[in-house]
Amino acid sequence: MSAPLGNQFWKARSSHGRDPIFATPDALWGACGEYFEWVDANPLFEARPFAYQGEVKVEQIERMRAMTISGLCIFLGIGRATWDGFGERDGYSEVTARAEAVIRTQKFEAAAADLLNPTIVARELGLADKAEVTGKAGAPLTSAVDELSKNDIARRVAFLLAQGLNSAAQ
Incomplete structure (x- = not known):
């Protein structure tokens, strides 16, 4: 009610x-x-x-x-x-x-x-x-890979693969 x-x-x-x-x-x-x-x-x-x-x-x-x-x-x-x-x-x-x-x-x-x-x-x-870590002149950190062209990266990968094949063959 x-x-x-x-x-x-x-x-x-x-x-x-x-x-x-x-x-x-x-x-x-x-x-x-x-x-x-x-x-x-x-x-x-x-x-x-x-x-x-x-x-x-x-x-x-x-x-x-x-x-x-x-x-x-x-x-x-x-x-x-x-x-x-x-x-x-x-x-x-x-x-x-x-x-x-x-x-x-x-x-x-x-x-x-x-x-x-x-x-x-x-x-x-x-x-x-x-601790804050920065790159050159206070710029953000970048890796070495960021500064390489795709062609340079492909060449380095091919080199490493060839080294691996050579060491495996021995």
Whole structure:
């Protein structure tokens, strides 16, 4: 059964839409701090075998857990789009920038100390050693084949085939 025409039941609502998850930037920063503490308090574990006097034991070794934006979003119970939306709001943008800086710094420093895999962290942080190689006077690289005529290429292929036949005959 549908509502009668001209109804105004919507005016009876106490609020419109759901309440914001983090009503203030301070509430968001507090929740981010809880995530940072949770990461420190909940390391990952690696099973590593040890041998001593012929007896092999498997021990659990604590490994550092890397902070991530996606891990933060899961902890906060929000989606990545919601996190990005906070970054566009006044007051919240400083909080999101600060949280992202904390996460980036934690990963970078841990990778530099070899506590996290440096290759994976460098890839995620967009760090790379890049060298651009160019041809003469900054022109694009070309291969020697690009500069040969079809006739020259055919002559060189015939020469190589003849060499192959001569070596096979011997």
